Amino acid sequence: MLVSAKEMLQKAKAGKYAVGHFNINNLEWTKAILLTAEELRSPVILGVSEGAGKYMCGYKTIVGMVNGMLEELKITVPVALHLDHGSYEGAKACIEAGFSSVMFDGSHYPIEENIEKTKELVALTDKLGLSLEAEVGAIGGEEDGVIGAGEVADPKECKMIADLGVTMLAAGIGNIHGKYPANWAGLSFDTLAEIQKLTGTMPLVLHGGTGIPDDMIKKAISLGVSKINVNTECQLVFAEATRKYIEEGKDLVGKGFDPRKLLNPGFEAIKAKVREKMELFGSVGKA
Numbered sequence: 001m002l003v004s005a006k007e008m009l010q011k012a013k014a015g016k017y018a019v020g021h022f023n024i025n026n027l028e029w030t031k032a033i034l035l036t037a038e039e040l041r042s043p044v045i046l047g048v049s050e051g052a053g054k055y056m057c058g059y060k061t062i063v064g065m066v067n068g069m070l071e072e073l074k075i076t077v078p079v080a081l082h083l084d085h086g087s088y089e090g091a092k093a094c095i096e097a098g099f100s101s102v103m104f105d106g107s108h109y110p111i112e113e114n115i116e117k118t119k120e121l122v123a124l125t126d127k128l129g130l131s132l133e134a135e136v137g138a139i140g141g142e143e144d145g146v147i148g149a150g151e152v153a154d155p156k157e158c159k160m161i162a163d164l165g166v167t168m169l170a171a172g173i174g175n176i177h178g179k180y181p182a183n184w185a186g187l188s189f190d191t192l193a194e195i196q197k198l199t200g201t202m203p204l205v206l207h208g209g210t211g212i213p214d215d216m217i218k219k220a221i222s223l224g225v226s227k228i229n230v231n232t233e234c235q236l237v238f239a240e241a242t243r244k245y246i247e248e249g250k251d252l253v254g255k256g257f258d259p260r261k262l263l264n265p266g267f268e269a270i271k272a273k274v275r276e277k278m279e280l281f282g283s284v285g286k287a
């Protein structure tokens with residue numbers, strides 16, 4: 001059964017480790033992440049962006065697939081199904097479809113409007129026992145054209161949003177979505193420490209986990225980060241393993257064209273990547 005991310009993240013915050021949020025794109029992705037979490041006795045968060053939601057034929061399809069897998073694969077570790085960077089409407093649609101957790105990303109709204117909309121969703125998710133992630137200050141990305149540094153949130157605004165009663169808070173600390181530029185300035189630990197000081201026990205979320213050096217990840221966890229989002233990295237290893245299979249001509253040998261064989265190297269690559277991240281984040285054996 002899907003669970004809210006609240007308990008697993010509060011435990012992570014208290015135990016100074018982080019729970020991995022891994023974005024899913026299809027059945028292979030989901031199965032690889034769930035099996036690895038079960039093998040390692042780790043709690044896990046399955047992330048779904050609105051784009052991936054459309055790709056997978058809608059939120060209800062995803063809820064059906066994930067719930068089916070939890071049962072058929074006999075998954076016993078805590079699993080949350082979470083909307084990633086949701087709009088206000090998207091969050092409501094996921095709640096209705098049966099997600100156990102949603103993110104409302106109001107970071108592009110003026111802070112007053114972000115607060116207003118987040119407040120409404122706090123009331124709704126509280127009533128249903130679901131978890132809610134909010135975001136303050138845009139996190140940088142490839143599309144914004146600013147190279148070298150991600151955006152950094154205002155710690156006072158973080159406190160304003162945290163005080164609304166959200167479950168977890170994403171705040172820009174110089175992190176970036178996608179691949180990091182060569183001249184990236186690194187994470188702003190001063191900002192993180194300041195946010196942590198003002199928000200206390202609130203689990204903090206680090207987006208854009210791909211390409212942040214391991215020592216920075218560990219330091220971020222020590223400063224209060226309890227959820228780390230990983231997306232691009234799984235895509236890269238999946239593509240690499242699939243390309244290798246085809247370049248080696250394995251699809252041309254026997255029944256190598258069978259999708260169950262063709263997609264298997266990518267599936268195994270995701271499993272290995274998820275294992276590596278769970279070990280780094282310290283969530284192994286915490287389920």
Ligand SMILES: [Zn+2]
Nearest residue numbers: 085207208229
């Ligand atoms: Zn993100």
